[in-house]
Amino acid sequence: MNALEVKNLSKSFGDLKAVNNASFVVPEGSIFGLIGRNGAGKTTTIRMMMNIYIPDEGEVILRGIKVGQEFKNKVGYLPEERGLYKKMKVLETLLYFAELKGVTGKAVKKKAKEYLERFDLTDRIDSKVEDLSKGNQQKIQFISTILHDPEFIILDEPFSGLDPINTNLLKEIILEKKKEGKVIIFSTHLMDFAEKMCDHIAMIDHGNIILNGSLSEIKQKYSQRNVSINYEGDISFLNGHPIVEKVADFGNTTGITVNDPGQIQDLLKLLVERGVNVKRFDAHDISLHEIFIDLAGKEEDILEEVKNV
Amino acid sequence: MFNYRAIAVIKRELREKLMSKAFILMTILLPVFMIGIIGFQTWIMSFEGDKNTKIEIITEDLSLTSKFESSFNELSFVKDTTYTVSFNTLSSAGLKEYIDSKKQLLIDEKLHGVIFIPDTALTNKEVQYYSKTPNNRTITEKLEGPINKVLLDQYFSEKGLSEDELQFARMEVDINGFKVSDEDEFKEEGFGNLILSYIFTFLLYLSLIMGGQMMMSSVQEEKTSKIVEVLLSSIQSKELMTGKILGGAITSTFQMAIWLIPIILLISTTWFVLPPELTLDITLFHLIYFLINFFLGLIIFLGLFGTVGAIFDTAQDAQSGMWPVMLLIMIPFFISFSVLRNPSNAVAEISSFVPFATVIVMPGRMVAGDVPLWQLIASIFVNIGTVLAIFPVAGKIYRVGILRTGKKPKWSEVIKWLKFKY
Numbered sequence: 213m214n215a216l217e218v219k220n221l222s223k224s225f226g227d228l229k230a231v232n233n234a235s236f237v238v239p240e241g242s243i244f245g246l247i248g249r250n251g252a253g254k255t256t257t258i259r260m261m262m263n264i265y266i267p268d269e270g271e272v273i274l275r276g277i278k279v280g281q282e283f284k285n286k287v288g289y290l291p292e293e294r295g296l297y298k299k300m301k302v303l304e305t306l307l308y309f310a311e312l313k314g315v316t317g318k319a320v321k322k323k324a325k326e327y328l329e330r331f332d333l334t335d336r337i338d339s340k341v342e343d344l345s346k347g348n349q350q351k352i353q354f355i356s357t358i359l360h361d362p363e364f365i366i367l368d369e370p371f372s373g374l375d376p377i378n379t380n381l382l383k384e385i386i387l388e389k390k391k392e393g394k395v396i397i398f399s400t401h402l403m404d405f406a407e408k409m410c411d412h413i414a415m416i417d418h419g420n421i422i423l424n425g426s427l428s429e430i431k432q433k434y435s436q437r438n439v440s441i442n443y444e445g446d447i448s449f450l451n452g453h454p455i456v457e458k459v460a461d462f463g464n465t466t467g468i469t470v471n472d473p474g475q476i477q478d479l480l481k482l483l484v485e486r487g488v489n490v491k492r493f494d495a496h497d498i499s500l501h502e503i504f505i506d507l508a509g510k511e512e513d514i515l516e517e518v519k520n521v
Numbered sequence: 522m523f524n525y526r527a528i529a530v531i532k533r534e535l536r537e538k539l540m541s542k543a544f545i546l547m548t549i550l551l552p553v554f555m556i557g558i559i560g561f562q563t564w565i566m567s568f569e570g571d572k573n574t575k576i577e578i579i580t581e582d583l584s585l586t587s588k589f590e591s592s593f594n595e596l597s598f599v600k601d602t603t604y605t606v607s608f609n610t611l612s613s614a615g616l617k618e619y620i621d622s623k624k625q626l627l628i629d630e631k632l633h634g635v636i637f638i639p640d641t642a643l644t645n646k647e648v649q650y651y652s653k654t655p656n657n658r659t660i661t662e663k664l665e666g667p668i669n670k671v672l673l674d675q676y677f678s679e680k681g682l683s684e685d686e687l688q689f690a691r692m693e694v695d696i697n698g699f700k701v702s703d704e705d706e707f708k709e710e711g712f713g714n715l716i717l718s719y720i721f722t723f724l725l726y727l728s729l730i731m732g733g734q735m736m737m738s739s740v741q742e743e744k745t746s747k748i749v750e751v752l753l754s755s756i757q758s759k760e761l762m763t764g765k766i767l768g769g770a771i772t773s774t775f776q777m778a779i780w781l782i783p784i785i786l787l788i789s790t791t792w793f794v795l796p797p798e799l800t801l802d803i804t805l806f807h808l809i810y811f812l813i814n815f816f817l818g819l820i821i822f823l824g825l826f827g828t829v830g831a832i833f834d835t836a837q838d839a840q841s842g843m844w845p846v847m848l849l850i851m852i853p854f855f856i857s858f859s860v861l862r863n864p865s866n867a868v869a870e871i872s873s874f875v876p877f878a879t880v881i882v883m884p885g886r887m888v889a890g891d892v893p894l895w896q897l898i899a900s901i902f903v904n905i906g907t908v909l910a911i912f913p914v915a916g917k918i919y920r921v922g923i924l925r926t927g928k929k930p931k932w933s934e935v936i937k938w939l940k941f942k943y
Contacts, residue, residue: 226937259924262753262754264750264753264754264924281757284754284755284756287754289751289755291747291750291751291754293747293750294747295743295748295749295750295751296746296748297742297746298746299537300537308529309755311525311529312526312530312752312755312756313755314525314526353751356751366754
């Protein structure tokens with residue numbers, strides 16, 4: 213069962229085609245990752261899903277019905293660029309955002325206080341937002357995203373700019389909400405996070421969806437010829453070896469692609485013969501990162517971007 | 522468009538603005554400031570800078586000189602020694618030489634002026650004034666009247682007129698204005714309404730600009746701090762804009778109502794008594810109309826200022842981009858100020874129906890003179906029409922602009938936004 217269906221969405225700004233005929237589905241109860249480089253069209257796609265932008269073409273179907281205002285009330289949205297009213301007090305801020313979703317009353321106030329306690333912010337309840345540290349402001353922003361108990365949680369680059377504690381906190385919330393059966397959609401250019409958290413992904417590049425589906429299926433499909441190893445010793449002899457298509461060093465692990473799936477055992481044998489101390493040999497394993505590089509172009513570009521994060 | 526979400530926005534705007542120190546301060550300070558300006562001006566005016574003025578009056582005839590002397594010594598500003606006037610008798614032939622002898626005194630301003638009244642002045646009232654600063658109107662205006670009086674006396678004394686007749690000749694015409702209206706009585710009207718019409722125009726001008734600036738910076742804050750994207754995930758841009766405009770309009774109208782309280786008390790109670798030439802001939806209806814007009818004007822201009830705020834990324838760019846809206850307020854303001862002396866002149870009448878201008882011109886006209894009811898109603902319809910005409914456009918620009926960042930857009934680009942499907 214699909215919670216959301218994105219059908220043939222297109223959006224242009226003047227001459228710039230931001231999103232081109234994008235289609236994918238978000239299954240119920242899943243964590244869905246929209247993956248792509250900066251400027252690939254992720255935010256525009258999300259804004260169209262949120263009905264913030266009206267698509268030039270295409271539509272977004274929510275459980276069989278075209279999205280509209282009622283969808284907004286069911287969504288908690290954490291935009292990439294976050295903002296709060298600086299002069300507003302913490303509790304006021306939370307209640308205001310909930311009120312815009314149509315949630316008011318004592319219950320929500322109580323819940324806001326519970327969240328503040330859980331996030332260790334009880335003593336800041338009457339502080340102005342501007343008096344909070346950046347990390348605490350981020351916490352307020354998360355709380356405001358989920359306070360009205362949304363069925364859909366849409367997070368645009370949720371981990372960018374977060375300190376490690378808040379990163380964990382957010383992961384915790386995401387997994388907790390998943391257990392509650394909520395649908396979580398997030399966009400990121402960080403493949404590691406997507407790989408660890410998502411059940412389903414859609415990969416977008418230059419406004420086009422270049423890949424989408426269940427992460428495990430995708431990995432299976434792309435990993436037939438792939439091995440991921442940890443080792444000690446020298447493997448430079450593999451470069452240019454007839455059974456090896458390419459070697460990619462990721463630091464901790466190395467990804468090796470052979471020319472034919474049947475050659476994986478040969479590879480292991482070769483390594484042992486050459487005296488390489490193999491610590492880990494994972495056949496049919498490929499990182500999302502590798503898939504992305506394969507599909508979306510030059511490795512240098514992407515590494516450059518990862519460095520910039 | 523107007524629903525619980527818009528109401529939530531209105532509530533937040535009101536909480537934010539009505540409770541702010543800036544609002545309370547401005548509500549108190551503006552009237553103080555206005556009264557201060559008027560007081561300061563009066564105070565400045567009282568320094569005419571003509572203390573210790575030394576003047577010499579010369580005539581060609583001894584008896585005329587003595588008449589000047591006795592008449593001038595009765596003048597208050599001579600009695601209190603603000604002016605020291607000396608007198609001399611000299612024929613016009615010797616004048617040049619005499620002035621030469623006084624030249625250094627005149628240049629050093631130890632003597633401020635020499636007034637020569639030739640005999641011919643009794644037929645043509647031409648008088649000569651020698652001074653370092655002959656254009657200093659303070660001195661000449663003060664002396665004109667007294668000189669004229671002596672010349673008149675002299676002239677008519679030879680005609681054998683009685684003192685009564687002379688008294689009549691000296692009198693100036695005093696025009697008393699009576700206002701003709703549908704009412705049975707013709708009321709004598711003073712300057713009160715004219716002053717009030719200036720005050721109304723001024724208040725409108727100032728409040729629209731102040732409210733507009735606040736609106737603009739508030740939209741800017743939401744845009745630059747990216748709150749707007751969070752907001753738009755809950756609320757439509759139309760609702761947000763509606764809420765913000767109404768919130769701002771209610772705040773400013775409330776403030777205006779506070780400022781009107783003294784006027785309401787003035788016309789509805791007998792606690793204060795104004796001198797007859799300043800009495801106000803307005804009713805509560807006028808004040809209510811004024812507030813309704815102001816409210817509609819706010820909706821129009823706050824909408825425009827908010828739109829400008831949405832177009833630009835930084836407050837600086839927005840300041841430079843708001844001139845078209847400022848002109849829509851300033852031009853009617855200056856028109857209004859220049860036509861109020863004659864509230865039924867054609868420019869005033871026409872401009873009081875022109876969109877945007879009517880907001881500022883009509884209330885002043887209404888107070889300064891009698892404006893038929895249908896014109897007031899028509900003005901309200903013009904305002905409503907303006908709202909209906911500009912909001913689809915302003916709303917669109919707002920919607921596109923508010924999420925747009927990057928380099929400062931040109932006006933031509935802004936017009937292109939209208940074609941975007943948003």
